[in-house]
Amino acid sequence: MTADELEAALREIGRVRYHANHPFHALLHAGKLDKGQVQAWALNRYCYQAAIPRKDAALIARCEDPALRRAWRRRLVDHDGSDAEDGGLARWLTLAEGLQLDPEAVRRQNLALPATRFACEAYVRFVAERSLLEAVASSLTELFAPEIISERVAGMLRNYDFISEATLAYFNARLTQAPRDSSDALAYVRCHARAPAEQQAVLDALTFKCDVLWAMLDALYHAYVIPGHIPPGAFDPAGPDGLAP
Amino acid sequence: MTADELEAALREIGRVRYHANHPFHALLHAGKLDKGQVQAWALNRYCYQAAIPRKDAALIARCEDPALRRAWRRRLVDHDGSDAEDGGLARWLTLAEGLQLDPEAVRRQNLALPATRFACEAYVRFVAERSLLEAVASSLTELFAPEIISERVAGMLRNYDFISEATLAYFNARLTQAPRDSSDALAYVRCHARAPAEQQAVLDALTFKCDVLWAMLDALYHAYVIPGHIPPGAFDPAGPDGLAP
Incomplete structure (x- = not known):
């Protein structure tokens, strides 16, 4: 594949497998969730x-x-800040x-779904253990982030009276x-993935990362959209102490 | 806690959190699944x-x-055999x-649910990275296995005409x-978990392991019991090529 063909193949994976296609997002953006379900989303997504x-x-x-x-260090600054x-x-x-969750409880992560934590750790391990090229490629879901973020912010502000612009400052x-x-990471991948095996590894890395994001939403959907499926010990918005039995 | 109290606390965790309580098992044992759903169970459980x-x-x-x-080496022999x-x-x-799955496809694991693989890898990492005491304690779900196995074998033989005794020889x-x-592992834990922090770590290790097994069944239930939720690229018993789009 040429670099352009590789990029097109990466974008095709995103088109089909990015979690923008997941039914949980449709519910979230369309205002179809109640406050407890949005809390569950925020609490679990913190693990990510x-x-x-x-x-x-x-x-x-x-x-x-x-x-x-140096380029990658900016990401540490973005996420961890300067204080x-x-x-x-x-x-x-x-x-x-802003969703009336206790930030300390969110930070502890122990009320999150085990499946959320397993998926997030799988991502950390992937980056630590695979080739540098695959590690970089696994970040490429960010290519598809701006669209979902715009949709999400507009949809959530319009549809939930418990959501304000200040609450969504993250986005x-x-x-x-x-x-x-993502444009830095894409340039790196276009330049360094030349051999067919490298290009396949890059495609597989993006697929893996889409699987991580998809599995997180499957777990949320199963536990918080379908009644009666919150696993023992996980956050339960309706539980007497906020906990499933 | 005395060793007896610790054992009682461990058994209580199993009573509440062991996957024998999961609704997927009730369906499996009662003959409420179709052959494709039992195939999905077998294919995913192979990852474990x-x-x-x-x-x-x-x-x-x-x-x-x-x-x-030496004691632990028997487990390698049990699982990997002598040829x-x-x-x-x-x-x-x-x-x-016996369920008409292609054993080579099962062995490759690439049709399994990503959530299944993430949960199994979380278990391997836990054993590799936590204390030896926690690693041993995480095996203690086996205390509760004989009961579920007896239920499963009897239920599956009675309820599915596509299941034979030869198929279930594993159990x-x-x-x-x-x-x-499990009696070796329990003796080790009773003997070595003396300080309160050690005893808490042992209880947490068993809870973690129950979460692993539970998350695997949540993923199966979500993908294969509730229609329309098989993730992209996973096994689809009804798909034209056995794959979800």
Whole structure:
């Protein structure tokens, strides 16, 4: 494949497998969820947010090229910020607080679905253990993020009276960060994936990452959209102590 | 806690959280699934079977005590056998073949649900990375296995005309192996978990392992019991090529 053909194949994977296609997102954006279900989404998604700077550090940790390390370091800054009130993780906790979740409980992650945590850890391990090329390629879901974020912000503001612009501040920052990051990562992949086996590995890495995001939404849908399926010990918005038995 | 109190607390976790309580098992044993759904169960559960000898080797790899290493080595023998036709993995492939699955496709694991693979890998990582005591304790779900196995074998033979005793040979071996293994592991935990923090770690390890098994059945239930939720690329018994789009 030429670099353009490889890029087209990557975009095709996103078109079919990116979690924008998942029914949970349709419900979320269309205002079809109640507040407890949106809380469950925010609480679980925090596990993903918390895994991101660890996977980014794992990538930097195995990279010999100072230029790529410097470029990737911006992601650490974006997520961890320059102090405790700054950065993507802090903004996600603001979102959780805006939904009347206890930010300390969210930060502990122990009320999240086990399936969410397994998926997030699988992503961290993938980046730590596969080739650098595959690690970079697994970030390429960001190519497809701006569209879903715009949809989400507009849909959630329109459809939920418990959501405000301040609550969704996390996503505003991502609208500029994600395109910058994904265009760097795409340029790296276009340049370094030349042999057929490398190109296949890159496609598989993006598929894997789409599977991670999809599995997280499957778990949310199963536990919080279909009645009666919250696993023991997980967050239960209707539970007497916020916990499933 | 005394050793007896610790054992009682472990058994209570199993009573509440072991996957014998999961609705998928009720459907499986009662004959409420069709052949495609039982195929999906066998195909996904193979990932767990395939992870077990790796997690057992990870435990042996970090154990300084030759007696415990020897005791644990029996598990490798049980699962990997003494040649390609022998052992638990081979028996699981016999089960899959008895269900008219292609054993080579099952062995590749690429049609399994991503959530299944993430849960199985989380278990292998847990055993490789936590303390030896937690690694041993995470095996204690086997305390509860004989009951579910007896139920399963009787229920499946009674309720499915596509299931024979030969197909279920895997479980016969487990009926003697599991009690032997779990009584060794329980003795180890009773003896070595003395400090409150150690005892809590042991309880948490068993809870974690129950979460792994539960998450696997949640994923199966969501994909194969509720219509329309098979993730892209996973096994689809009704798909034209056996694959979800």
